[in-house]
Amino acid sequence: MPPIAIGLTAGDTNGIGPEVVLRTALQPHPARRRLVLVGHRAVWERTARQLGCPCPPEIVTLAPPLPPCATWAPDSSPTPKARLGKIRVDAARAAYAYILAATAAAQDGALAAIVTAPICKEGFQRAGIDAPGHTELLARLTGTTRYAMMLFGETLRVVLATRHLPLRQVADALTPDAVFEAIEMLARALPWMGFARAKIGICGLNPHAGDGGTIGTEEQTVIAPAIARARRKRWNVTGPIPADTLFYQHLAGTYDAVVAMYHDQGLAPLKMLSFDSGVNLTLGLPIIRTSPDHGTAFDLAGQYIANPTSTRAALDWAARLADRPNPWA
Numbered sequence: 001m002p003p004i005a006i007g008l009t010a011g012d013t014n015g016i017g018p019e020v021v022l023r024t025a026l027q028p029h030p031a032r033r034r035l036v037l038v039g040h041r042a043v044w045e046r047t048a049r050q051l052g053c054p055c056p057p058e059i060v061t062l063a064p065p066l067p068p069c070a071t072w073a074p075d076s077s078p079t080p081k082a083r084l085g086k087i088r089v090d091a092a093r094a095a096y097a098y099i100l101a102a103t104a105a106a107q108d109g110a111l112a113a114i115v116t117a118p119i120c121k122e123g124f125q126r127a128g129i130d131a132p133g134h135t136e137l138l139a140r141l142t143g144t145t146r147y148a149m150m151l152f153g154e155t156l157r158v159v160l161a162t163r164h165l166p167l168r169q170v171a172d173a174l175t176p177d178a179v180f181e182a183i184e185m186l187a188r189a190l191p192w193m194g195f196a197r198a199k200i201g202i203c204g205l206n207p208h209a210g211d212g213g214t215i216g217t218e219e220q221t222v223i224a225p226a227i228a229r230a231r232r233k234r235w236n237v238t239g240p241i242p243a244d245t246l247f248y249q250h251l252a253g254t255y256d257a258v259v260a261m262y263h264d265q266g267l268a269p270l271k272m273l274s275f276d277s278g279v280n281l282t283l284g285l286p287i288i289r290t291s292p293d294h295g296t297a298f299d300l301a302g303q304y305i306a307n308p309t310s311t312r313a314a315l316d317w318a319a320r321l322a323d324r325p326n327p328w329a
Contacts, residue, residue, distance in 0.1 A: 003034045004112045005066055006318055007105060008311075009098040010039030011117025013080050014091045015296025016306040018047040021117050023308035024315055025069050026053055033319060034066040036111065038098045040079040044071045050304050062110040074101030084302035092123030099134070103141045106287040113288035113318035115311065118296045121164075132164045135282050138289055144328075147284030148185035151267060151293055153274020156250060157193075157257035158266035159186040159283070170262045171218060174205065179226035182259045185283040187235040188327045190257055201246045201255035202227055202239025203265060209242045223261075267293075276307050279314045281321075286329050288321050290314040 008025065011017025022044065025035050037044055041058050048055035056069040074097055080090040099119075105111045116134050124131055131137035139147045150159045161182040162173045183200065190198035202223060203209075206216030213220055219240040230237045241249070243260065247269040250258050260266025270278055271293070278293030292310035300306050 001032055003032050003064070003066065004319060004322055005034040005036055005062070005064075005110065006315065006322070007036045007038050007072075007102040007111040007114045008315065009102050009114065009116045010037070010043055010095070011098070012091050012095045012120045012123060012296045013039065013043050014082070014084050014086050014088060015118055015120065015298055015301050017095075017117030017296065018043050019051070019301075019304060019306050020292065020308040020311040021115075022047050022051065022053070023306075024311045025056065027308075027312065029068070030319075033068070035069040035315075036062065036066065036105075037069070037071045038074060038102045038114075039071065040073050040094065041071055042079040043094075046082060050302075062105055072101075074098060085298040087120055087123045087126065087298070089123065089127045092120060092127040092129060095119045096124065096127070096129050096131075099137060100141070103138060103287065106289075107142065112322040113290070115314045115318050116289060116291040117311070118292070118294065120296050120298075134289075134291060135163060138282055138285060138287075142285050142287060144284050144286070146181055146185075147282060148182050150186065150189055150281045150283050151270055151278055152257075152281070153270055153278045153293075155273055156247065156270045157190075158270055159183075159189075159257065159259050160263060160266050161259055161261050163263060165262070167262065167264075171205065174218060174222050174261060176222055176225040176229070179223055179259070179261075180229050183226060183230045183235065183237060184233075186257055186259060187230070187233070187237075189281070189283050192321065192324055192327055195256045198236065198256040199254070200235065200237045200257055200259065201241055201250060202237055202259045203243040203246055203261050204240035205261045207242070209240045276309045277313050278310055279317050281317065284328050286326070288318055288326060290318045290321075
């Protein structure tokens, strides 16, 4: 089979991104895999020195043949200063440039998939970059209007109906269309991941899924209509189910995946079970993008003890999905 090139961005250079990416890249990999570490050469060299390992060779173009692993600087902009553990505008701008370059290369077909190391959202805001996170930025760059965050570990798989919103805004943001879109994205993604006849559980928003309307009506007015619409598509969906029950049922195998109504409803149980190995997959994009399910971990930056397991899982899933037809390509 032909080689498969996957780009791994450095993320915020003052966080653990360069470390976990380089640790992952230096592990054994299948012979056909080609890894392109996207970031300033000096960042990778500095990280390699601290880890006491060789730095992969540098390439100036993504034209094949590619070496098994190499670094690639997307432009000639100044290298961000090393201020590990600090939020800095220059690091945010560098992380943004890495995303732009990797996304463009994936759209051009030079990269089969991309794995993005964590960025600092506050750094983006200080730098004047209009993007609440990777998901929304990648959607804009690829012209995608319908997309979703899917997060998964060894046992749980979750799609979020709302993403990075203050909690007080969640109920207003939930609409039948928004919930249906999350269900649709998940229903299309699960066969891509190997679940041919997937069973999907839908969380309620309120405690006890509203208790028949006594502690909230969103289950009746928003979530139930979306479920009915999904059933007309012949997707195997059940709900709304109280979230404190549904995740136990998912873990027990009753459901293959869950639609959560808001960020922490879905990610709290997932991270409890898969904190070091969770993967974030953006659904709806014409390109394949995964990432480790953790942040910049500024408190660990510079200690060189970060766990690369989640990044390795994100890379392996990116490669696996790149060998299958993308439902949104």
